[in-house]
Amino acid sequence: EVLLSESGGGLVQPGGSLGLSCAASGFSFSTYAMTWVRQAPGKGLEWVSTIGGRSEDTHYADSVKGRFTMSRDNSKNTLYLQMNNLRVEDTAVYYCAKYSAGGSKTHDYWGQGTLVTVSS
């Protein structure tokens, strides 16, 4: 069974930093690209970042470029998102998601999400 479990969310002040993790199990982690998607309260889905299976490339939304860093440790089956210089508008539930086996750049498994609140 594929499982994705995010952790690390919480309350942080504007300008602060926070690191998220996503523990993966039930599939060959290094085979698949992984993505972070966020959802602000009451809003739609926003793609944040995607990393290749062996970290060969990483892509970021303009809204987070230069502030967020996505990485992975295939030996630990874990995905990371380091968020620096956080802004109020970064407040959201952050989901990690696995690339689909059947179609690239689509996502067949998602974690339950972790809430990040940026507020003073």
Place this chain on the structure above:
Amino acid sequence: DIQMTQSPSSVSASVGDRVTITCRASQGISSSLAWYQQKPGKAPKLLIYSASSLQSGVPSRFSGSGSGTGFTLIISSLQPEDFATYYCQQANSFPLTFGGGTEVEIK
């Protein structure tokens, strides 16, 4: 960036109704489109990929069609568990982008 426009933003329907949701891309994306269902407080669930391929385990009442810039998600006979918000996502190029969502409400 490719903009994805969904319509309608919400629809009221009854159990058994046929529901159609459309998604338009600001430029051609071939068949690189996915549809997701999201229920309140839950993660999105993949329904359709490559515009018309049904994800494993998804009921056959869901179907997708289209290519280029115009796409459609059809629920042929709405069931109680289908009341949710539906999102399209272009899978053609980065940055990946989602439509604004369509909320399917109980009439």
